Structure formats: C-alpha cells, structure tokens
C-alpha cells in the first residue's frame with residue numbers, strides 16, 4: 042500500500058503541476074469527455090501501433106506523451122475506485138450484478154482491475170517496453186488487455202477498449218464462448234450500456250436492462266456502436282479455462298493448447314511469470330497476491346486483440362445465435378439517448394475488394410502509366426484470392442504473400458501501395474516506413490514488426506481454434522516503404538546497428554514464411570534500392586512478386602498528366618489548347634512526381650496571371666477566373682527543367698541500373714574460386 046500510495050500522491054502532485062502549466066487543462070473526473078477527445082485527437086495523428094510518437098495535441102497545445110498517459114491512467118483509477126464503491130453498495134442492497142457473481146463479485150473484480158491499473162501506472166514511469174500498454178491505450182483504437190488470474194481454475198480478462206469518435210469503429214463484439222462479461226464505460230461519451238439479454242424466469246421473459254453492468258453467459262452478443270462518441274470501456278471477461286472453451290485470444294491456459302501463436306503466448310506469459318515472480322517493481326500494497334481472491338497480474342501487454350477480432354459484424358452473430366436463451370446482446374446507447382444503428386467498420390471491404398480489383402481498372406483511375414504492372418499484380422497477387430477455396434486447393438496453389446515494388450523515386454510505388462490498401466484492405470492497412478521501425482532500444486524494432494503481423498496471426502489462430510475456413514479471413518495488408526532501410530543483406534552492415542537490422546530481417550522473414558502459414562497477409566515492400574535487399578527476402582514464398590515501377594513512357598506520362606489535371610478540367614479551368622499528348626511528348630524522363638510538380642507549377646503561373654488581371658475592385662475584368670494555358674505549361678517546363686525535373690529522373694534510372702548491375706557482378710560467384 043505504502044509505496045503505491047506514495048506513487049499516487051506523487052502523481053497527483055505532478056498532475057496539479059500539469060494543470061497549472063498547461064492552460065485550460067482540466068483533470069477532474071467530470072472532464073472525462075474533454076480528456077478522451079484529446080486522446081483521440083492524438084490518435085488521429087498516429088501511425089499504426091504508435092510507431093512514431095512524440096507529442097500529444099491537446100486542444101491545440103502540445104503535451105508530452107507521458108504526462109497525457111499518466112493523467113488518463115489516474116483518471117481510470119479514480120473511476121474504478123468509484124465503481125468499486127457503487128457496486129459494493131449495489132450488491133449489498135441486492136440490486137446489482139450479483140446474478141453472475143457466483144464466479145467473482147463486481148467489487149472484487151474491480152479491486153483486481155484497480156490493482157492492475159496501479160501497477161501499470163507505476164510501470165509507465167519507466168520508458169521501457171512494458172509501459173507500451175499504456176501509451177497504446179491512449180494512442181490506439183484497439184483495447185489494451187490486462188489478464189488477471191484467479192487462484193482457482195478460472196481467469197479473468199480485462200479489456201480496456203478505447204473507442205474512437207465517429208463511425209469508424211468495428212461494429213460488433215465477438216465474445217469468447219463460455220465467458221461471462223461485464224462492461225462499464227469508464228470515461229467518454231457513451232454513458233449507458235444497455236443489455237438486450239432476455240432471461241426466462243418461470244414462465245415469463247424478463248428483459249435485462251442494466252444501465253451500467255451487463256452480464257453474459259457464452260453465446261453471441263452484439264455491440265452496436267455506430268456514430269457514438271469516444272469512450273473508454275472497461276470489459277471484464279470471466280473465463281473458465283478448465284472448460285476448454287473456444288477462447289480465441291493469444292493467451293492460452295497454462296499448459297494447454299498447442300495451437301496458435303506460441304510466440305505470442307510465450308511473450309505474454311513471459312511477462313506474466315515475471316510479474317508473478319515480482320521481477321518488475323511491484324511496490325507491494327494493494328496489488329499484492331490473492332487480495333480478494335484474485336492474483337492481481339498474470340500478464341499485461343499491449344492487447345493484440347483488435348475489437349474487430351473480438352467484436353464482429355452483427356449479422357454474423359445472428360447466424361451464430363440460436364442457443365436456448367438467445368437474444369443476448371449488448372447495445373451501447375448514446376449519451377443523448379439517440380438511436381444507435383448498426384454499421385460496418387470503415388474500410389471494411391472484405392473479399393469484395395478483390396473482386397472489384399480484378400479488372401485492374403479500379404486502380405488505374407488514380408495511378409497512371411502502370412497498366413502492365415497493374416494487370417500483373419491483379420493476375421499474380423490477387424487472382425488466387427478471388428477463386429473458391431476448393432478450386433484453389435484443387436490447383437494446389439497458395440496465395441502470394443509478398444509484393445516488392447521497386448524503381449526510381451517518384452514513379453508511384455507508394456501511391457500504388459496506398460491505392461491497393463485503400464481498395465483491398467479488409468483490415469485498416471498498416472503503412473510504415475522502414476526507418477520508423479528502427480529503434481534505439483534493443484528488441485523494440487523486432488517487437489514493432491511482430492505487432493504489425495499480430496492481427497493477422499490472431500485471425501488465423503481463431504480459425505484454427507474454431508475450425509473456421511481461413512479463406513474467409515479478411516486480408517491484412519502491411520506496407521513497408523523504404524524497406525531497404527530494414528532488410529539490407531544480412532552481414533552487409535558494420536557497427537552498432539548491424540545486429541539490430543539482421544534480427545529485423547530475420548523477424549520479417551519468419552513472419553512471412555514461418556511456422557504459421559499465414560494466408561491472410563500481403564506484405565508490400567517499396568524501395569529504390571532493390572540491390573541492397575537481403576536475397577532471402579526475395580525468394581518465392583516471401584517477396585515473391587518483384588514488380589519494377591519504371592519511369593513512365595510517353596503514353597504513361599499522358600495518363601499521369603490527365604490524372605493530375607482531372608479536377609481542374611472538370612471545373613473548366615484548363616484551356617482546351619492544353620493537351621496531354623503534346624505535354625507527354627515534351628516531358629521525356631519525368632517521373633510521376635515530376636509531372637505532378639509540373640501541373641502544380643503551371644497552376645501557380647495561371648493563378649499569378651489571374652491575379653495580374655484583377656482590377657482595383659478584385660474583379661477579373663469579366664474573364665474566366667483562373668485558366669491554365671499552354672503558355673503556363675511552357676513556363677512551368679522551363680522552371681521544372683531548370684530545377685532538375687526530368688533530368689533527375691533519367692539520372693536516377695541510369696544510376697539504379699548501374700547499381701543493380703554492379704550488385705549482380707559483385708554477388709556472382711567468382712570463377713575458379
């Protein structure tokens with residue numbers, strides 16, 4: 042108690058200091074909404090997995106990450122304390138959630154949760170990997186999961202789910218079978234959790250509408266969560282391992298189940314063992330063992346389970362229901378009491394995305410000059426994903442899991458990958474750049490790589506456990522820009538970073554083609570320096586399809602110009618004398634980026650012309666507002682050419698070819714050697 046209280050006290054002081062140093066920053070429990078909104082403002086600036094992180098924008102101000110996290114954590118603690126009190130009162134008056142309390146009572150659970158949160162707060166003072174869970178809570182729409190063990194055969198999983206604002210949430214939750222679940226909104230706009238459960242007592246059916254806690258026993262439930270505001274929801278899943286139910290997460294009951302991601306489990310349980318052995322500074326006190334019958338922590342990590350895994354589309358649930366006491370469900374009700382409708386998660390295309398792309402026209406509208414490449418990508422990478430599984434199995438082929446886009450800068454590699462992921466990604470795509478992954482902390486880069494593959498692995502694991510057909514799994518697209526920064530030939534570097542890079546290469550290789558044969562992953566790598574890549578990465582089964590993305594030819598340049606002039610043309614702001622064909626001929630050696638720059642430059646000349654024509658009243662002398670003319674393009678060509686456009690593209694293409702040739706020569710086995 043002592044040390045923990047001391048930490049808490051210190052932190053309260055720190056928070057008070059924050060309040061005075063950050064204008065407008067409030068910390069009372071009543072300011073939850075503001076806090077959560079801030080949290081999500083931060084989140085909006087993040088890349089997946091919080092790969093880059095420096096500051097939080099809170100109401101336009103800059104707040105160091107750590108401070109924001111700690112304050113949020115404190116607040117959750119306060120909330121838990123309040124909840125414990127109110128539930129204790131409810132139970133003592135027999136009005137609370139005691140019906141499911143045969144397993145553990147709400148106050149006891151909350152005590153356990155509080156203990157976990159307290160420890161997490163202490164740990165988050167250290168800038169080591171274990172603090173990641175909390176930074177993740179504040180940065181990610183995915184839940185942080187804290188697993189709390191009971192001394193008997195059961196285990197209690199605690200999910201803190203951070204829901205982002207708006208409609209981009211996964212719409213429904215998938216329960217673990219045979220679990221009991223409770224949920225409470227700890228902070229945020231969602232104030233009421235309404236249970237749709239129906240229970241038959243005697244001859245009458247009672248609808249259970251508990252405003253705060255909801256309990257569930259196995260089977261399906263639904264979380265309808267479109268268009269509500271950000272919230273942090275605490276869910277407690279009580280799970281009896283001994284029943285061997287179909288729990289689909291990454292934790293396994295100690296000593297059980299050989300399926301699934303052993304690595305993840307090992308990682309989680311590794312932390313757990315360390316916790317149980319008191320390796321990480323516990324501080325004793327409230328979080329000591331077996332308080333209220335709950336061992337406070339077995340494991341805590343940045344939760345690998347995205348809501349999309351736990352919570353799936355409601356329609357799916359309708360099918361899975363049909364148990365005797367069906368009709369279970371969970372509806373989140375907006376704080377304004379408004380209707381909450383069911384919706385699909387943003388970007389949830391699933392399967393249909395592949396079908397749509399099969400003509401290659403779907404992509405061609407935004408990416409120019411790469412028709413041949415698009416057709417090849419569709420044929421080599423996507424076609425197996427569009428045929429029935431039986432046919433694919435009869436053909437004896439697996440899916441291609443890796444695609445490498447390589448070529449000179451500015452020719453559309455990143456653009457193509459983005460378009461692919463936008464149109465194809467059933468899961469929100471993960472786009473990271475190689476240098477972002479590298480980290481000064483030992484093991485951190487590898488961990489970031491593992492996290493990138495986590496969703497796919499968990500999906501896969503769920504299929505293994507439930508016997509579902511993995512062919513129906515949504516595709517996880519992982520894009521590494523500048524992959525040469527990560528996957529250099531092993532042993533080619535010297536100095537401090539060489540070991541890190543080598544083990545990152547190993548990590549990526551093992552994820553792409555490891556023991557678990559993930560069919561639901563497509564890794565897209567992009568590079569200007571293919572010759573630097575580790576050859577093992579390029580072998581079939583890994584980055585199997587290597588697609589050159591060269592400088593566009595005249596026809597390609599026409600297409601790209603048409604794309605970049607499309608909007609202005611539609612608005613009637615481009616002179617008819619400007620033709621893509623004529624411009625295409627004049628821009629030999631230009632990359633797509635050069636052409637985009639050319640259009641921007643011509644537009645700037647057109648705007649300058651228009652401004653020059655304005656009279657004193659701001660009227661453009663009766664002429665059309667802005668018109669991009671052929672003359673503007675001539676000016677732009679002179680400007681862009683003098684700054685190296687085109688020439689740069691040509692040189693870089695020549696440089697690439699020379700480097701590639703050299704690398705091949707150097708790698709070739711020496712004759713007679």
Ligand SMILES: Nc1ncnc2c1ncn2[C@@H]1O[C@H](COP(=O)(O)OP(=O)(O)OP(=O)(O)O)[C@@H](O)[C@H]1O
Nearest residue numbers: 407408409450451452453454455456601633634637
């Ligand atoms: N084929 C293309 N079609 C349309 N626009 C293009 C094309 N190629 C490049 N562009 C334009 O150039 C910009 C930069 O291209 P992109 O970042 O995709 O190039 P890249 O090949 O990934 O370059 P780098 O290797 O330097 O990262 C794009 O956002 C787009 O505006």
